[in-house]
Amino acid sequence: MKKIVILGSTGSIGTNTLDIVAKFPGQFQVVGLTAGTNDERLEEQLRVFKPAAVALSDPAAAARLRARCQEAGVEILPGPDGVAQVARWPGTDLVISAIVGGAGLVPTLAAIKAGTCVALANKEPMVMAGALMQEEARAHGVTILPVDSEHSAIFQSMKGHRREDVRRLILTASGGPLWELSRDQMRDVKPQQALQHPNWKMGAKITIDSATLMNKGLEVVEARWLFDIPPTQIEVLVHRESIIHSLVEYVDGSVLAQLGLPDMRTPISYAMNYPARLPLEPPPLDLARIGHLSFYEPDHVRFPCLGLGYEALRTGGTMPATLNAANEVAVAAYLEEKIGLLDIADVIRAAMNAHTPHEVRTLEDALEADRWAREKAGALVRAAARS
Amino acid sequence: MKKIVILGSTGSIGTNTLDIVAKFPGQFQVVGLTAGTNDERLEEQLRVFKPAAVALSDPAAAARLRARCQEAGVEILPGPDGVAQVARWPGTDLVISAIVGGAGLVPTLAAIKAGTCVALANKEPMVMAGALMQEEARAHGVTILPVDSEHSAIFQSMKGHRREDVRRLILTASGGPLWELSRDQMRDVKPQQALQHPNWKMGAKITIDSATLMNKGLEVVEARWLFDIPPTQIEVLVHRESIIHSLVEYVDGSVLAQLGLPDMRTPISYAMNYPARLPLEPPPLDLARIGHLSFYEPDHVRFPCLGLGYEALRTGGTMPATLNAANEVAVAAYLEEKIGLLDIADVIRAAMNAHTPHEVRTLEDALEADRWAREKAGALVRAAARS
Numbered sequence: 001m002k003k004i005v006i007l008g009s010t011g012s013i014g015t016n017t018l019d020i021v022a023k024f025p026g027q028f029q030v031v032g033l034t035a036g037t038n039d040e041r042l043e044e045q046l047r048v049f050k051p052a053a054v055a056l057s058d059p060a061a062a063a064r065l066r067a068r069c070q071e072a073g074v075e076i077l078p079g080p081d082g083v084a085q086v087a088r089w090p091g092t093d094l095v096i097s098a099i100v101g102g103a104g105l106v107p108t109l110a111a112i113k114a115g116t117c118v119a120l121a122n123k124e125p126m127v128m129a130g131a132l133m134q135e136e137a138r139a140h141g142v143t144i145l146p147v148d149s150e151h152s153a154i155f156q157s158m159k160g161h162r163r164e165d166v167r168r169l170i171l172t173a174s175g176g177p178l179w180e181l182s183r184d185q186m187r188d189v190k191p192q193q194a195l196q197h198p199n200w201k202m203g204a205k206i207t208i209d210s211a212t213l214m215n216k217g218l219e220v221v222e223a224r225w226l227f228d229i230p231p232t233q234i235e236v237l238v239h240r241e242s243i244i245h246s247l248v249e250y251v252d253g254s255v256l257a258q259l260g261l262p263d264m265r266t267p268i269s270y271a272m273n274y275p276a277r278l279p280l281e282p283p284p285l286d287l288a289r290i291g292h293l294s295f296y297e298p299d300h301v302r303f304p305c306l307g308l309g310y311e312a313l314r315t316g317g318t319m320p321a322t323l324n325a326a327n328e329v330a331v332a333a334y335l336e337e338k339i340g341l342l343d344i345a346d347v348i349r350a351a352m353n354a355h356t357p358h359e360v361r362t363l364e365d366a367l368e369a370d371r372w373a374r375e376k377a378g379a380l381v382r383a384a385a386r387s
Numbered sequence: 388m389k390k391i392v393i394l395g396s397t398g399s400i401g402t403n404t405l406d407i408v409a410k411f412p413g414q415f416q417v418v419g420l421t422a423g424t425n426d427e428r429l430e431e432q433l434r435v436f437k438p439a440a441v442a443l444s445d446p447a448a449a450a451r452l453r454a455r456c457q458e459a460g461v462e463i464l465p466g467p468d469g470v471a472q473v474a475r476w477p478g479t480d481l482v483i484s485a486i487v488g489g490a491g492l493v494p495t496l497a498a499i500k501a502g503t504c505v506a507l508a509n510k511e512p513m514v515m516a517g518a519l520m521q522e523e524a525r526a527h528g529v530t531i532l533p534v535d536s537e538h539s540a541i542f543q544s545m546k547g548h549r550r551e552d553v554r555r556l557i558l559t560a561s562g563g564p565l566w567e568l569s570r571d572q573m574r575d576v577k578p579q580q581a582l583q584h585p586n587w588k589m590g591a592k593i594t595i596d597s598a599t600l601m602n603k604g605l606e607v608v609e610a611r612w613l614f615d616i617p618p619t620q621i622e623v624l625v626h627r628e629s630i631i632h633s634l635v636e637y638v639d640g641s642v643l644a645q646l647g648l649p650d651m652r653t654p655i656s657y658a659m660n661y662p663a664r665l666p667l668e669p670p671p672l673d674l675a676r677i678g679h680l681s682f683y684e685p686d687h688v689r690f691p692c693l694g695l696g697y698e699a700l701r702t703g704g705t706m707p708a709t710l711n712a713a714n715e716v717a718v719a720a721y722l723e724e725k726i727g728l729l730d731i732a733d734v735i736r737a738a739m740n741a742h743t744p745h746e747v748r749t750l751e752d753a754l755e756a757d758r759w760a761r762e763k764a765g766a767l768v769r770a771a772a773r774s
Contacts, residue, residue: 156643160547165664168671237674247646253653253669255646256543259634266640277552282640284555287624287682295674 004272005032005051005089005116006096007107010041012203013098013121013147013268018045020269024278032086034107036099039065046074053089055082057103083107088114094272096147097122100205101328102321102370105129109363115140119271121147123222124328128321129366130225145271146226149200150219152267153245153258154227159275161248161256169229170247170255171219172239173298173306174199176210178341179240183302189341191334199242199262208331209305212344213298217309218327221320224313231313236306238296243285261285304345308352317357318369325373326351326380333381347380391659392419392438392476392503393483394494397428399590400485400508400534400655405432407656411665419473421486421494426452433461440476442469444490470494475501481659483534484509487592488715489708489757492516496750502527506658508534510609511715515708516753517612532658533613536587537606539654540632540645541614546662548635548643556616557634557642558606559626560685560693561586563597565728566627570689576728578721586629586649595718596692599731600685604696605714608707611700618700623693625683630672648672691732695739704744705756712760713738713767720768734767 004021008014014035021028030049035042039061046054046069053075056062062078069076077085080103087095087107095111096119097104104122109129111118113136120126125133137144146152150171158166177196178186194211195204202210209215220234237247245267247257260266261282269278287293300307305327312323330347333339339347351373360366391408395401401422408415417436422429426448433441433456440462443449449465456463464472467490474482474494482498483506484491491509496516498505500523507513512520524531533539537558545553564583565573581598582591589597596602607621624634632654634644647653648669656665674680687694692714699710717734720726726734738760747753 156548156641161543162663167668170674239674244644249672250664251666251668252656252664253647253650253667253672254543254657254664255672257631257644257646259642259644260640263640269639270641276549277637277639277641279638280640281554281638285636285640285642287557287626288684290682292679292681294679295677297675 001027001029002272003029003031003091003093004096005086005092005111006030006098007034007083007087007104008098008100008122009033009045010035010038011098011100012201013096013264016264016268017096017098017272018049020265020272020278021049028272031092032089034083034086036103037061043069046072050074053077053086055086057083080106084110087111088116092116094119096272097125098147100203102128102324105366106363109133109136112136112140112142115142117143117145119145119147121268123148123218124324126222126225127218127324128370129360129363130221130320132360132363132366134225134228144226145274147267147271148219148222149262149264149267150246151223151226152270154223154248156258156270157246157248157256158227161250165250165252166229166248167233167251168249169223169227169234170249171216171223171234171236172242172244172246173213173216173236174210174242175238175240175296176213178211179238186302187340187342191337194341198240204335205328205331208334209327212305212341213303214305214309214327214344216298217306218324220309221313231310236298238298240294241290243290243293259285305348308345308348312352315357317359318365319352319355319357321360321366321369322352322355322357322373323348325370326377329374329377329381333385338385339381343384347377347384350380351376388414388416389480389659390416390418390478391481391483392473392479392498393417393485394421394470394474394491395485395487395509396420396432397422397425398485398487399588400483400651403651403655404483404485404659405436407652407659407665408436415659418479419476421470421473424448430456433459437461440464440473442473444470467493471497474498475503479503481506483659484512485534487590489515489711492753493750496520496523499523499527499529502529504530504532506532506534508655510535510605511711513609513612514605514711515757516747516750517608517707519747519750519753521612521615531613532661534654534658535606535609536649536651536654537633538610538613539657541610541635543645543657544633544635544643545614548637552637552639553616553635554620554638555636556610556614556621557636558603558610558621558623559629559631559633560600560603560623561597561629562625562627562683563600565598566625570729573689574727574729578724581728585627591722592715592718595721596714599692599728600690601692601696601714601731603685604693605711607696608700618697623685625685627681628677630677630680646672692735695732695735699739702744704746705752706739706742706744708747708753708756709739709742709744709760710735712757713764716761716764716768720772725772726768730771734764734771737767738763
């Protein structure tokens with residue numbers, strides 16, 4: 001039995017992971033679960049999966065859970081320290097890192113430093129501190145397996161083939177729910193509309209990132225560190241149907257790709273049981289019924305966030321952490337209808353312009369840039385909201 | 388330097404192979420070349436690539452070449468025995484098997500029995516005697532690398548992944564030059580029209596096989612033996628643009644595929660230099676410019692040859708060899724305008740109906756079925772030509 005910890009167990013990736021655990025009894029043992037504030041969902045999960053420990057980063061939520069679950073025989077730990085403690089729980093074989101946003105960095109790094117293999121669904125840690133994450137992974141002999149559908153596709157398309165033969169990584173993007181809109185139409189898009197993703201059912205933050213294409217900008221940064229490929233060899237292709245999840249082109253003109261119906265359980269289960277596949281046996285991919293797949297160049301005018309991702313990566317150092325933090329603040333403000341959709345890119349760009357980048361040598365360097373950018377973006381959001 | 392022998396060096400695959408040899412000096416040494424009747428082209432090749440031995444299966448052509456090349460310091464061998472002798476030339480690292488049709492079986496098996504790795508572009512040997520070929524390959528520790536673009540795609544999409552996790556092989560078919568025609572329109576199609584393949588530049592026999600979809604029927608049989616996958620797990624998908632060369636679906640819903648612009652040099656070079664890729668550096672695959680890829684179910688009414696391939700495989704034994712030989716005879720008759728396009732399937736079906744299949748235990752079993760079917764198909768062609 002593979003012993004797993006799920007960081008962010010009450011989110012979309014977390015619940016999908018537990019679905020897979022339930023579907024394959026005897027194969028996985030859940031030793032730890034962590035969440036942010038959702039103590040009710042976490043309680044349901046701990047009663048079914050009986051982990052040794054759980055944590056809630058919100059101490060008040062942890063206190064509530066403790067009050068209700070004294071008899072459950074599970075250690076309930078409060079706050080970010082509690083989350084990190086579960087992340088490095090002794091005897092864990094695999095940590096599924098699925099916390100939304102930059103909050104995933106500290107516990108994911110804690111797991112790596114404990115020498116535990118990580119299935120990474122949370123792209124922000126790689127964006128904030130990719131070089132550091134990989135350095136620690138190497139130092140502790142840890143494999144980082146991608147869970148993001150695009151990166152899982154690239155990982156699968158590189159497996160069995162020589163890294164030195166790779167010419168390009170091609171990340172596909174659905175184009176999101178706003179692909180057909182003009183820039184003027186995008187200005188007035190309400191969160192409700194932007195949250196209607198055409199192909200994938202995901203959490204709110206990542207769905208807005210898909211609508212602005214910032215998700216793809218973050219994925220470019222993530223791919224750079226996951227696969228150690230320079231940004232000049234990473235491209236983005238808009239593919240509306242989200243059937244080809246990404247592609248890898250080799251020096252002989254051969255392109256390997258991973259395809260499938262949009263279902264996060266496929267990449268999650270691949271990382272969970274790597275290198276053997278789990279017989280999920282979903283409906284077969286019927287390309288004749290789908291009929292056709294379409295492809296477009298990304299549009300950098302309507303979707304400036306993608307370019308900001310490349311720009312942050314070229315600048316390097318603390319700039320990607322700045323990009324990420326500013327984006328989180330701007331997306332939260334947009335979801336609260338404090339700013340408009342087009343303001344998101346403006347806030348990020350202004351925060352990046354105001355930032356003086358320096359190297360990320362330590363976790364603290366990344367966290368400091370993150371704090372600085374959140375504060376800056378907060379001020380920019382307030383200014384935008386007033387205007 | 389990898390020492391290579393090319394069986395069928397004057398054909399489309401053979402000349403492409405020599406182009407690659409010329410493009411990467413110092414990597415390959417041509418030790419042997421064989422052809423059928425084209426002594427002039429073979430002479431040009433031997434003067435450039437200076438092999439130790441060449442053979443022409445047509446003894447008269449061999450005699451002509453000998454008369455012209457006495458000073459060239461190359462052994463010139465006549466007849467099928469000469470071809471087989473070159474196929475098992477001592478010290479050869481790789482035999483590229485690219486003879487058209489069933490004539491490739493004996494020399495390819497000779498290479499395998501000599502313990503030489505084979506890059507198989509010639510699908511008919513696998514169709515005629517797939518089980519035997521694989522048995523001999525196992526016995527002599529020989530790897531058979533596919534060169535056909537579809538099988539290379541499947542091979543590349545399985546490499547790095549577990550065979551036991553495979554759910555389906557999906558061979559793509561362009562649909563060929565006659566895909567848009569009704570059955571009535573197909574009746575009167577002249578060879579000149581049927582030879583206009585929309586995507587691939589190939590020899591005449593395989594281009595007609597593409598027009599009737601028999602090529603795909605033969606490929607299903609080839610895939611069954613190359614990858615040891617039962618026919619119930621092999622499907623055909625019509626994909627007009629020939630960009631996705633084939634796909635492999637796994638039990639978790641993941642589908643790996645190999646894509647590329649239609650260029651035989653990619654799969655040829657992959658087999659030649661396996662597992663490292665050769666930096667052919669062709670133009671990048673620009674899916675945004677291609678715009679869209681389309682997919683259809685195969686049409687068994689207009690293209691009965693595909694179903695005949697499955698049928699021969701299900702029956703097994705000598706039936707695929709019968710199918711193959713009858714097809715060769717019928718295609719040759721069609722190219723000589725002795726029979727119509729729709730007669731091809733009728734001739735094959737009649738030959739299969741008349742055949743009593745038995746097991747292929749030895750090479751002689753396959754060759755005997757081949758001879759029987761050629762004779763039978765010849766008679767059927769003459770009858771069809773008279774009617």
